[in-house]
Amino acid sequence: MGWWPMVWGWFFLALIVLGIVVLVVALVRLLGDRPQQPRARTADRSRAREVLDERYARGEIDTAEYEERRHRLENEI
Template sequence: MGSGVGMGMGWMWLFWVLLILGVVLLAVVAVRAFGGGVTRSDRGDGRMSQERSRARQVLDERYARGEITTEEYRERLSALGEDR
Protein backbone atom coordinates (compact mmCIF):
# COMPACT_ATOMS: atom_id res chain seq x y z
CA MET A 1 0.00 0.00 0.00
CA GLY A 2 2.73 2.47 0.80
CA SER A 3 2.68 5.42 3.14
CA GLY A 4 0.13 7.49 1.18
CA VAL A 5 2.52 10.37 0.48
CA GLY A 6 2.14 10.07 -3.30
CA MET A 7 -1.65 10.08 -3.35
CA GLY A 8 -2.01 13.86 -3.70
CA MET A 9 0.62 14.20 -6.40
CA GLY A 10 -1.73 12.82 -9.05
CA TRP A 11 -4.06 15.79 -8.63
CA MET A 12 -1.36 18.41 -8.19
CA TRP A 13 -1.01 18.94 -11.97
CA LEU A 14 -4.70 19.88 -12.14
CA PHE A 15 -4.17 22.55 -9.48
CA TRP A 16 -1.29 24.13 -11.41
CA VAL A 17 -3.15 24.04 -14.73
CA LEU A 18 -6.17 25.75 -13.16
CA LEU A 19 -3.93 28.30 -11.46
CA ILE A 20 -2.18 29.20 -14.71
CA LEU A 21 -5.50 29.45 -16.58
CA GLY A 22 -6.85 31.71 -13.85
CA VAL A 23 -3.84 34.04 -14.07
CA VAL A 24 -4.11 34.23 -17.88
CA LEU A 25 -7.85 34.94 -17.67
CA LEU A 26 -7.25 37.63 -15.07
CA ALA A 27 -4.62 39.25 -17.31
CA VAL A 28 -6.98 39.26 -20.31
CA VAL A 29 -9.78 40.82 -18.28
CA ALA A 30 -7.42 43.45 -16.86
CA VAL A 31 -6.09 44.40 -20.32
CA ARG A 32 -9.61 44.76 -21.70
CA ALA A 33 -10.79 46.77 -18.70
CA PHE A 34 -7.89 49.19 -18.65
CA GLY A 35 -7.34 49.26 -22.41
CA GLY A 36 -10.85 50.38 -23.28
CA GLY A 37 -12.12 46.92 -24.15
CA VAL A 38 -13.66 46.01 -27.46
CA THR A 39 -16.18 48.42 -28.93
CA ARG A 40 -18.88 47.48 -31.39
CA SER A 41 -17.03 49.10 -34.28
CA ASP A 42 -13.88 47.10 -33.45
CA ARG A 43 -15.54 43.70 -33.57
CA GLY A 44 -15.58 41.47 -36.59
CA ASP A 45 -13.71 42.49 -39.67
CA GLY A 46 -13.91 46.23 -38.98
CA ARG A 47 -16.78 46.91 -41.37
CA MET A 48 -18.01 49.97 -39.47
CA SER A 49 -14.71 51.81 -39.75
CA GLN A 50 -14.31 50.78 -43.41
CA GLU A 51 -17.80 52.00 -44.29
CA ARG A 52 -17.25 55.23 -42.44
CA SER A 53 -13.90 55.86 -44.11
CA ARG A 54 -15.35 54.94 -47.53
CA ALA A 55 -18.19 57.43 -47.00
CA ARG A 56 -15.65 60.09 -46.05
CA GLN A 57 -13.57 59.27 -49.11
CA VAL A 58 -16.59 59.61 -51.45
CA LEU A 59 -17.52 62.90 -49.79
CA ASP A 60 -13.97 64.24 -50.21
CA GLU A 61 -13.93 63.19 -53.88
CA ARG A 62 -17.27 64.88 -54.60
CA TYR A 63 -16.08 68.06 -52.90
CA ALA A 64 -12.79 68.00 -54.83
CA ARG A 65 -14.65 67.63 -58.14
CA GLY A 66 -16.89 70.57 -57.23
CA GLU A 67 -20.08 68.53 -57.15
CA ILE A 68 -21.00 69.89 -53.70
CA THR A 69 -20.46 73.26 -52.07
CA THR A 70 -18.38 73.91 -48.98
CA GLU A 71 -21.55 74.28 -46.94
CA GLU A 72 -22.92 70.94 -48.17
CA TYR A 73 -19.54 69.34 -47.51
CA ARG A 74 -19.48 70.57 -43.92
CA GLU A 75 -23.08 69.49 -43.31
CA ARG A 76 -22.45 66.00 -44.61
CA LEU A 77 -19.17 65.77 -42.75
CA SER A 78 -21.04 66.68 -39.58
CA ALA A 79 -23.67 64.03 -40.36
CA LEU A 80 -20.89 61.46 -40.60
CA GLY A 81 -19.65 62.57 -37.20
CA GLU A 82 -16.30 63.69 -38.53
CA ASP A 83 -16.36 67.42 -37.81
CA ARG A 84 -13.05 69.19 -38.19
Protein backbone atom coordinates in the same frame (compact mmCIF):
# COMPACT_ATOMS: atom_id res chain seq x y z
CA MET B 1 -1.18 3.73 3.10
CA GLY B 2 1.95 5.78 3.56
CA TRP B 3 2.51 8.93 1.56
CA TRP B 4 0.37 8.09 -1.54
CA PRO B 5 -2.65 10.19 -0.49
CA MET B 6 -0.35 13.19 -0.21
CA VAL B 7 1.05 12.55 -3.71
CA TRP B 8 -2.46 12.39 -5.17
CA GLY B 9 -3.37 15.59 -3.34
CA TRP B 10 -0.40 17.43 -4.88
CA PHE B 11 -1.22 15.93 -8.28
CA PHE B 12 -4.81 17.21 -8.19
CA LEU B 13 -3.65 20.59 -6.88
CA ALA B 14 -1.28 20.85 -9.86
CA LEU B 15 -4.15 19.96 -12.23
CA ILE B 16 -6.35 22.65 -10.71
CA VAL B 17 -3.60 25.27 -11.05
CA LEU B 18 -2.96 24.18 -14.64
CA GLY B 19 -6.68 24.44 -15.40
CA ILE B 20 -6.82 27.97 -13.99
CA VAL B 21 -3.81 28.99 -16.10
CA VAL B 22 -5.45 27.56 -19.22
CA LEU B 23 -8.67 29.47 -18.47
CA VAL B 24 -6.78 32.74 -17.98
CA VAL B 25 -4.88 32.27 -21.25
CA ALA B 26 -8.13 31.49 -23.08
CA LEU B 27 -9.79 34.62 -21.67
CA VAL B 28 -6.83 36.80 -22.62
CA ARG B 29 -6.90 35.44 -26.17
CA LEU B 30 -10.65 35.99 -26.48
CA LEU B 31 -10.50 39.51 -25.13
CA GLY B 32 -7.34 40.27 -27.10
CA ASP B 33 -9.11 39.70 -30.42
CA ARG B 34 -11.67 42.46 -29.89
CA PRO B 35 -9.55 45.47 -30.97
CA GLN B 36 -9.72 44.28 -34.57
CA GLN B 37 -13.34 45.42 -34.89
CA PRO B 38 -12.65 49.14 -34.36
CA ARG B 39 -9.98 48.99 -37.05
CA ALA B 40 -12.61 47.89 -39.53
CA ARG B 41 -14.79 50.80 -38.47
CA THR B 42 -11.87 53.17 -38.97
CA ALA B 43 -11.34 51.80 -42.46
CA ASP B 44 -15.05 52.24 -43.20
CA ARG B 45 -14.93 55.81 -41.95
CA SER B 46 -11.88 56.67 -44.02
CA ARG B 47 -13.55 55.18 -47.11
CA ALA B 48 -16.70 57.16 -46.35
CA ARG B 49 -14.59 60.29 -46.04
CA GLU B 50 -12.95 59.56 -49.40
CA VAL B 51 -16.35 59.17 -51.07
CA LEU B 52 -17.53 62.40 -49.46
CA ASP B 53 -14.42 64.23 -50.67
CA GLU B 54 -14.91 62.86 -54.18
CA ARG B 55 -18.56 63.94 -54.30
CA TYR B 56 -17.61 67.43 -53.11
CA ALA B 57 -14.80 67.64 -55.68
CA ARG B 58 -17.19 66.65 -58.49
CA GLY B 59 -19.66 69.29 -57.35
CA GLU B 60 -22.41 66.82 -56.42
CA ILE B 61 -22.83 68.42 -52.99
CA ASP B 62 -22.38 71.99 -51.84
CA THR B 63 -20.06 73.26 -49.11
CA ALA B 64 -22.72 73.33 -46.39
CA GLU B 65 -23.73 69.72 -46.99
CA TYR B 66 -20.07 68.66 -47.21
CA GLU B 67 -19.25 70.30 -43.87
CA GLU B 68 -22.33 68.80 -42.19
CA ARG B 69 -21.60 65.27 -43.40
CA ARG B 70 -17.90 65.55 -42.60
CA HIS B 71 -18.80 66.71 -39.10
CA ARG B 72 -21.13 63.70 -38.68
CA LEU B 73 -18.43 61.29 -39.84
CA GLU B 74 -15.85 62.71 -37.45
CA ASN B 75 -18.21 62.64 -34.46
CA GLU B 76 -19.74 59.24 -35.17
CA ILE B 77 -19.16 56.62 -32.49
